[in-house]
Amino acid sequence: MLGCLPALLAAQGLPDIPQPAPLEAPTPAEWLPLRPFRVERGPGLSRVPFDYRGEGVYERGDVWILERGAIQSEGLLLLADRIEYRIPDGRLVAEGHIRLEGPGLRLRGERLQMNWERRSGEAWALQMDLPPNWTLRSSHVAFTTLRTWAFDAVELSPCPEERPGWKARLSSLKVDLDGFASMWNARVLLGAVPIYYVPYALYPAQAERTSGLLPPKLGMSSSFGTTFGLSYYQTLGDSADATLSPEYFTKEGVLWGGEVRWRPDLTHQGSFSGQSIHQQSLDTRRYRYSLKEVWQREDGWQLTADVNQASDILVDADFGKGLGYLGTTSFDSALYLGRTYTFGNLSLSAAEQRSFFYTKDQGDPFYSPDFPASLRRQTLPQAEFRFFPIPLLGPLYLDGGVRLGRFAYRIEGNTAAPGQTYAWDRQDANTRLHGRLGQWGPFRADFEAMGRATHYSSSLSSPVFDPEGGATDTAVNPATSPFQVDGAAASRYLASAHLRLSGPQVGRTFKDVSILGYKGELKHVAEPYFGWTQTSLYGEAGALPRFDTVDSFPGVNESASGERSFEVGLKQHILGRPGSGAGFADLARLRIATRYHASPIILSDGRYKKGWSSVDTDLDVEPDERLRISLRRSSDLGAGGSDNALSMDVKGKSGNTFNLAYFSTGINRFLVRQKGLQVGGVQRIWDDRLRLEFSANYDFHQSGFASSQVALAYVEPCVAYVLKYTHVALNTNLVSGGREDRIDLTLTLRGLGDLFSFRR
Template sequence: MYRILALLFFMLNVSIPLSATMLDVEADTIKKSGDRIEADGNVVVTGTGTVLNADYVVYDIHTEDLWASGGCRLFEEKGEMTAQTMYYNARRLDAHLENGSVFVYAEPMKISGESITRYGQDYYVGENIEYTPCLDDPPAWSMASSSLEIPVEGYAQVWHTRLLVRHVPVLYLPYLLYPAKLQRQSGLLFPQIGHGSDYGYRYGVPVYLVLGRSADMTITPMNLTKRGLLTTAQFRYRLDYAQSGEIYLESLRDKKGGDEAEGCLLDTIAERRWYVKAKHTGGPLTWDINLVSNEDYFRDIGSFYGQDQYWKTSSTDEDESDREDLISRMEWYTSGNGFSLSVSGQWKQNLAVEGDDKTFQEIPKLKARMNQRGLPYTPIKYSSEVSTTRVYSIDWIEAIKNNAQAEVSLPMSVNPYFTLRPYVEESYRDTFITDRRDVYADDKYREHWQKRGVSLTTALYSPRSASGWYHQVAPSASWAYKSRIGGNYDSSDSADIFPDILSGDDWEKAFDMQLSLDNYIRDKSGKSILDFRIGRKYSYITKDWEDFQARVRFAPCSWLSAKHTNSFGRQPFRSYATQEHSSELKLSDERGDEIYLSEEYNRLDTKLVLAGIKIALIWNFSARFEAEHDYTKRRYDFSRQGLTYDSQCWSIDLYRETKPATELGPRETTIYLTVSLLGLGDVIHTSQRKRGDLDINAFENTGN
């Protein structure tokens, strides 16, 4: 009787726990014979982190082997497998698929083929394999191979590989060897082949070197058929979670050195070209170094560092070829116990004027600061700062400049109504001219200044609305008097001056009143939906008001943002007029449509408008158009029209750019085409350029 009940249990029970690996088997029909369990019909085998679905499964409890057929689907923590027939070992994690596929979640990556075998989790072998990172069906692009062998932490070998686009072959490689390792490995990267009108054809093979767990280097010798051998090197490193950096170098001995230059500042092409870029962020010592060999470096063939930014979103964005200067900075900074110390330097290379020696330098600059602190047992606050720097101006004036400043204040608050803060600030500065002494009448200049002032601030809040919104008003007023100890400048005395070398050196007597009013409309979380600020300064010396300074920002929802700044005041023969203003407006939606408008105006010399639109079309296509118009010069600075296709695993960007003729060159029109594949980067980059009546073709093929 007990034997009959046990047999019925194995025949009809839909869940059988197996002690070896704690697997559960569920099916319409289950039979057990010795160490084997045979399940038929809607079979589900469940283990820790593993689920197998199939029509028919045979499970060996002793060896932990599973044979499955009919609609097999195996789910693991990192991926899943599907096949017509499947073998799986729960202990070793071996697997063999017939007419199946493997999908890895993290990549994503899908491998399908007639036969796929996995030994453990570190060795794959396959026949008639197709690989793709695309999730759509059919895949936008894939790679098909007759056979595949991938030892993880070794080198994968692939035979007879074809690149397919929508299952249409477009490229064939008889053999491919690449590292299939979890750790980075030194070796050769994808070759770089290209063509440019200024440098001819270029051929290069990047050499990748692993220098440690957190450092690597890429060296790329490239032959430019018209210009010579160009060598680039990029060293990258990371010291810890916060500190990282890179060093990038370019060097070329130009075969065209001495030839006439077109569209450049210099008359001839330089014989040597080099570019240095070094950057380090995080930690007490940071730097950003940018140096080029001559003023025309970016106007000639340009740099091979990074990728071009095609589309602009603001009229203040700058093209690389339009750079007027190149700034390098370095700073060491430390702080503690309310004190801070920094040692910094700055170098500005002028790219707009011929003559490489016309640079601006602040090397070095030392600054020490005591942050504001309270005087014990009193409400008095005090702070101080001292600095010294060696200055080399763009006019070749060399000097040592020292500054010292101390402030004492007595803030008084009447909560929750207002805060009153009177203060006194003492400032000392001197300048010692060490070179070009003929520019000024004296070599040494010293001054002592004092500033006395008081500020009054408050904040008012409205009751919250039913939705939690409220209005915040923050008016403020300040008065300040600043003068030089011993008498202010005498305009009739030509010797009564102070060298104006740095920006901000032009101090003068001031007695001002500053009024401002800030308004905020905030939602229930405190986020500003709309804010408006307006302020104005009155001078008791000139007895006149300066221009109003106004700013409005509006961001009520995710699809709309706007900003406007304006400087306006009284003008002759009219009540009020704008001196300068700028505006930005952006509209977007979930489909990917965008409309953006940027405007910049200065009464003296600037009137720019940048407008752009992006429209999402069908099948992941989108169209873009943008243009910038200079109303002062009465011409378009540029216009771009583009068509983009963007999907999960590849993208195409086709656009046309037109720039007007200038004193440095004729009108220029360029058509670009870029094709990017997920995992391979930009595999095609083509361009056709037309300058005046000359057509220039260019082709680049780059892999990452």
């Protein structure tokens, strides 16, 4: 219970690392200028030890009186209905609507007696604001300095309401802001019901960031047993701190967790956090760690790091924070170091994308038992220099760049296929000439040409992608062969060009339109265009790894090796305005395009195709800020199939949201087909006291819900009761039976966090 009540300032929460700040703000303008007041004392003139301002000032002998005003000196400001100051002994009495403010101090009360020069005294019926958002109320306090306080009959809460959702009551509290605080008879009340009691406790109470224990965590789970966690916060100077957060699960053991944060200056900040547990029921170690680093120097250099690693895809759902929805978990990592000059950009980057797969044989080779358990796609690292466009040949511009990198595939093994790593070097250089060839009235011509040279230290061990131009119409082994980069070196030289002709924009205006709730004026604008693309052929393209677009689409206009195609498209906009005095808003955008491939190109899954294809349709509708509908359909040869996506976002007046999305993708770079339906949203009821949040993902390949969550929260001021249902369907040894259904009940108190949780 040592951390269940906050220290006056720091130890019981996780405070932000201080940031360099400008000089302290001056006194509010309404109190300036404060005028000095002189009175007779002895043989000469003597002034009172403060400045003042008020509605009335007068004297009665040695007593100086201020009505409805303020006094200030040495950073201390006092406001009250009436202030009396005894000049001989420096004793001050203030009454009515008292405000006493200074560095780190904000006190309100009805009566105050103090020695102004010694900063000692006492106050009655007081309220004190404590960082970051706590409020302390007390019937009486005595203080010998503004650093040592003795409170009687204390009520403490982070809730600003008149009747807070939870509060702590203490019979007495003594605080030394340079040392410790001691409290007696502490009770935590949820409403009017006491839920914790501590007869005595001692804790650090320094006004600065202070090392100490944080609020404990308590929970119960049918899977993990009873949970107890107690965190310790340690300051590491003025610009860094660390938190150690172990949690004990009676059925599984100790989950070791912690975080280190640093912020040495305004241009540099970062953090490292991690969790690890040897789970007894599985007899395996599970872990999760993350590194964040941002360093933006004034000389233009920038360093960013976002490193995320995990033992499995479910570790966040079991031991992490939040809802634990699988789709929000990112296991990607990236590191970037670079600088921008006036003539170009120089950078060094490294990255890893990781995907987890679980065997589920449904007659699809990509869900076969031979497929790897997980795949790491690594850049180890890549150096790149790009020079910015420079004018050349009138309206044409020249740019280009060089990339030198090392890449790798890491296939995690299973019982059927052992794990292996394949790495290779790649050097790539390209230069590009682009710009507008001319404008003839409403007609326009744009041109783009590129030359590219790429060297691979290794290629695929066998021509995975059909070298006979579609004779076999299949890949050698779609499960693992595209990742086995251990063949001979290869060098590829390509030239590519694209010419686009845009026609005139044509439009028509429709006045006094009333449709689907919209009333006003509409304007329809359409612009046709035609494009031709040609990229030279590299004969060994079927043996090259397909790591990124440099490999798969090395030409301009995202064209593949050996591509000869023309494209026809139509861009359309629907603009609207409520009346002639308003401007037009872009209500809807529609683009339709199709491409004809005169020569065959390689698909991502190893097949060859030619002819009409690549029909793209993009539709975005936003009639107002509350509704957005987006539709995209792409039948792209380069993607190896068709992509479809339909999404709808609806926002209600009271903050309610509803999201619906349908997606169907072809084989992506990890050779995995995806097709499903997503739905989610938030509904607020009874002035947001009752809140329903839901999300669900239906997988058409598995013919069931891959994951779904429903959370019902009842919220009172500073208190939340959350009931959550979670469903996960994965065929993995981490979940028996291939699925997991659980219910979580959590009690959350503002300022203390999740005080209690129950899982079944």
